[in-house]
Amino acid sequence: MTTASAPVTARPVPTFRLGSRDIKVIKPSIRDVRLRLAAIIISLQVLGQTLLGFKISVAQILITIGFCALLEFGVVLWRDGLLAWPASGMLTGNSTAFILRTTGTHHADWWSLNGIEWFIAAGAVGLLSKYLIRIDGKHVFNPSNAGLVAILLVGGVTNVFPQYLWWGPLSAGVGLAFGVILFGAWWILRPVKMLRMAVAFWVTLAVLIGVLAATGRCFVAVWHPGAICGWNYWVDICTSPEVLIFVFFMMSDPVTAPRSQAGRVFYGVATAVIAVALLSFQPAEFGIKLAILASLIVTCAMVRGINRVFPAKAERAFQPEALWPAIRPGRGWLTPAILAVVIITIAAPVDTAVLAGNARVTAVELGLGGTQ
């Protein structure tokens, strides 16, 4: 999810010596936008545990956050010689635990460790994608999105599933959750200048899903008796709290999004178009959620190109020959990293598309031989 960099401080950085290395200590900043995002996600987790019947335990949430925090703490200490509060890692863990669910976990089973290995794997894959797949010093994919897509595809519908599109019939809890999400959107997207991107995504999604709904598309979901078609198809996808969280708090990561406003609008529109193209033939909610998540994998891989086509004001004018300046073989991680980006960018949408033809996915959403 959104991982804006911490503000730079002009004060001298405290340093201590560990073995042969000088270790700098980076203190957390109260102005860090990531703290706002953490506050919103934790608020929603509390609502999920108390009012919304989320099928995730407190233990699963805490272990996922703790594991990601430790992993990032260790990597940053080893790689950069920094003793830093692992805000990004904790956010990755929090976001992963917010969306991922393991089959057989019951609501209110607070200390269940059911399927904890999937949470740890998702956090590990997400953070490894951040630290291993880097081009010109920057990671390409949103860590929690990459981890979720990988684990949902590898684990499959019998082991894992994403949080439901809808969180129950309209109630005080659902209304409160919408309030928190919309407040969070305003509170977080404004400082990182992502509001236009979010609007571009949602409007495009709403129009295209409207076309699908009008042409008779349906899907089945384990939380809904019978197929969801027509007006409900549109409502359940476009106004889904999960979709709003995806666009407000995951797509809006400034590190993996384009730099210019025009680029961000294009990025929003492109993500929606790819998402709708992938979900248009999915008969089950599992495939629809994965289609939306996988669309971000594709557009994150396009960001360097988008930055060239829609450069920020301070950057040079568009030069077509410089579209992919990073493709310069023979620079350590560079070539494997680019190949990894290519493999992931192809595999995520293709593997998601293949789900549509897997009857087991639909059958599990019907409750046949599955336990979501």
Add this chain to the structure above:
Amino acid sequence: MQLPNPGARHATQTLGWLLLLPLIAAAFFGGNAFGLRDRAFPAPTTLSDQSLSQAAGQAINHTNELPAQPYFVTIATPSGSGNGTRTVSVASDALQWKVDWQCDSGSISIEARQSVAKSQPIAHNAACGGSGENYAVNSGTFTLAITAAGDWRLQVQQQLDRPQNSPPEAAMTAAGSSVLAGGSFYGIDQQGQGTARIYHLADGSYALRLENFYVTPNTDFIIRLSVLQHPGSTPQFIANQYADVAPLPITAGSFNFPIPAGVNPSAYHSVVIWCDRLTSAYAGASLTAA
């Protein structure tokens, strides 16, 4: 990351290339190439892939009908001795059908013929002195051609997922019977809808009727009564007293169940659909006195 020397850089490069291998493997596995993922993580179901496909297709295309967990119903129990033919009719919406056979001596061959060009072998020279079963697909009228030396008995069953509707028992509407309590189903861990009604019958016994009932399909369901007025979660349900009423074999429709003699329904305030396989309270209905 700054690498201190060419050796370290080379090692990093090599590691980078090696890490592509698990990535490629994950890409194939995640796409279920060659059915790898389905084989590694099989769905906990006895349904064939063809049945799953048909059930999925029916659910997505029949938007007004809530499907039940597929269940088998017997459509014929022919028996005979020596060679013979029998006709069976399989419903057009059957997901699949099967033949269980028993024979006493020699061997038995069974073929399901729909036309000269369309026949399915059920059994081929199967040794007798025991029993066996095999599955068949497609619907319509079939001729079972049996080749056997001795006596044989068949049970033909079709698998459906349509709701099954039974009318109320005569005892429920007889003079002297009354409705003790009733309520509407709601979802706990899964979805539930319809109504539950407890009858106090004229002979002093109790019975439960579920009407227009639906619960998220699965197997190994038990109908239970709970002392709670509105069970909200599995842990809450199992932490309080409950009583078993009966197994629930079909997950959509209208059904009647006798309440065991040792259970006094007046002491309980809700009906819970319990999935024993998953130890999960799927749905509940709060009871209010009639």
